[in-house]
Amino acid sequence: MKHVKFTLNGKPFEREVLEHRTLLHFLREDLGYTGTKEGCGAGECGACTVIMNGEAVNSCLVLAAELDGAKLETIEGEAAADGSLTILQDSFDKHHAVQCGYCTAGMIMSAKDLLRRNAHPDRHAVIEGIEGNFCRCTGYEQIIEAILDAADNGAAAEIAERTKGGDNA
Amino acid sequence: MLHDFSYHRPSSMKEALDFLAQNGPKTAVFSGGTDLFVVIRAGVAKPAHVLDLKGIPELGKISWDKTEGLSVGACVTINTLTEYPAVREHFPVLRSAGEELATFQLRNRATMVGNVVTASPCGDMGSPLMVLGGEVVLASSSGERRMPLSEFITGVKRTLIRPDEVVSRIVVPPTWAGAVGGYHKLKRIKGHDLGVVAVAMVRKENTIRCAISSAAPTPVLLPDLAATSSVEDVQKKAQSMISPIDDVRCTKEYRSFMVDIFIKRLMKELEAAA
Numbered sequence: 001m002k003h004v005k006f007t008l009n010g011k012p013f014e015r016e017v018l019e020h021r022t023l024l025h026f027l028r029e030d031l032g033y034t035g036t037k038e039g040c041g042a043g044e045c046g047a048c049t050v051i052m053n054g055e056a057v058n059s060c061l062v063l064a065a066e067l068d069g070a071k072l073e074t075i076e077g078e079a080a081a082d083g084s085l086t087i088l089q090d091s092f093d094k095h096h097a098v099q100c101g102y103c104t105a106g107m108i109m110s111a112k113d114l115l116r117r118n119a120h121p122d123r124h125a126v127i128e129g130i131e132g133n134f135c136r137c138t139g140y141e142q143i144i145e146a147i148l149d150a151a152d153n154g155a156a157a158e159i160a161e162r163t164k165g166g167d168n169a
Numbered sequence: 170m171l172h173d174f175s176y177h178r179p180s181s182m183k184e185a186l187d188f189l190a191q192n193g194p195k196t197a198v199f200s201g202g203t204d205l206f207v208v209i210r211a212g213v214a215k216p217a218h219v220l221d222l223k224g225i226p227e228l229g230k231i232s233w234d235k236t237e238g239l240s241v242g243a244c245v246t247i248n249t250l251t252e253y254p255a256v257r258e259h260f261p262v263l264r265s266a267g268e269e270l271a272t273f274q275l276r277n278r279a280t281m282v283g284n285v286v287t288a289s290p291c292g293d294m295g296s297p298l299m300v301l302g303g304e305v306v307l308a309s310s311s312g313e314r315r316m317p318l319s320e321f322i323t324g325v326k327r328t329l330i331r332p333d334e335v336v337s338r339i340v341v342p343p344t345w346a347g348a349v350g351g352y353h354k355l356k357r358i359k360g361h362d363l364g365v366v367a368v369a370m371v372r373k374e375n376t377i378r379c380a381i382s383s384a385a386p387t388p389v390l391l392p393d394l395a396a397t398s399s400v401e402d403v404q405k406k407a408q409s410m411i412s413p414i415d416d417v418r419c420t421k422e423y424r425s426f427m428v429d430i431f432i433k434r435l436m437k438e439l440e441a442a443a
Contacts, residue, residue: 043207
């Protein structure tokens with residue numbers, strides 16, 4: 001076992017973790033944070049994307065033991081406690097960017113990371129931003145539109161504001 | 170689920186190398202884990218220990234110096250590499266290949282050193298590093314040794330690394346700094362994919378250098394060619410040195426064919442850029 005201290009969506013955590021536990025399984029099975037999904041388990045599909053120390057990563061290829069001192073952001077940190085959605089989530093809703101929903105948590109985390117790096121991405125930058133996330137339902141078009149529209153509606157400023165407030169990082 | 174192994178995160182090189190001197194054969198060294206945890210999950214590798222290098226400050230360093238060249242530590246990620254100003258300025262072929270490697274999330278974790286130590290024939294960093302004359306620096310508790318990448322990689326997923334060693338960094342000498350260069354990679358889909366076949370090429374003054382991935386057990390480096398060589402001459406040289414195979418991704422004929430196409434395109438591109 002390994003002792004790790006980290007923050008998850010702004011909240012401090014301290015845990016003993018199995019040394020061979022992936023971050024993905026730690027989140028889902030040990031902490032009950034099941035919003036992050038397991039697709040391929042091998043870094044191909046991006047369903048398990050979370051943001052660790054400000055960088056999007058595939059949580060299936062990270063060990064929980066690496067968490068010591070980390071700042072972690074997952075889909076559970078997005079909507080407010082009263083259920084109100086972020087601009088980005090709202091845009092996914094409006095544009096029907098969700099069909100079966102399995103890729104959505106990873107898509108939102110990749111899009112959030114993209115908007116942090118680039119507040120006003122063009123279509124090409126959006127496509128590159130979600131290159132590591134498979135969607136087998138939508139054909140991507142609605143997802144691309146949702147992200148572009150969210151950027152037009154101030155999603156990047158909202159993300160920056162929430163980050164500053166310590167809400168999710 | 171991954172099998173039961175123990176996790177170690179040394180905070181100094183000495184600590185890491187002492188651990189490997191004791192436990193090397195049972196240990197898998199990692200930084201990004203983007204290959205390691207895939208092969209562990211598949212049951213292909215079963216190390217008793219995994220050794221995380223990210224706690225060792227000097228391995229996270231990247232630097233450029235006109236005399237030594239570019240030095241890239243074991244824990245420098247591909248995204249850090251491709252965004253590094255000296256890479257953009259002096260080694261466009263590294264940037265071009267780095268950006269073709271896997272996906273953005275994976276490039277946040279994957280490292281150039283890891284890509285080279287994995288030594289997959291379809292690894293994206295092998296051929297561009299070979300054209301630039303890249304060298305690996307190996308460290309162990311008994312000292313350091315250094316060798317060109319072309320000697321280091323000996324076969325499919327085989328290198329000269331010993332179980333008690335780590336590749337602490339890769340050095341790209343300044344010889345080819347400023348060379349125009351490019352990396353063309355054939356994939357089965359438009360998005361990210363493993364390479365089916367790829368060609369790296371640089372051109373500086375009167376010389377062209379070319380290396381080919383996924384067309385032999387190791388990347389194939391062609392001898393230096395005059396920039397005035399005809400496309401056919403370079404293609405002929407390449408065809409005489411590669412030994413492509415049929416596999417799940419494509420046939421050997423298609424690989425050979427695309428090597429010729431990429432050579433033609435790169436020569437044209439680099440001629441225009443020179």
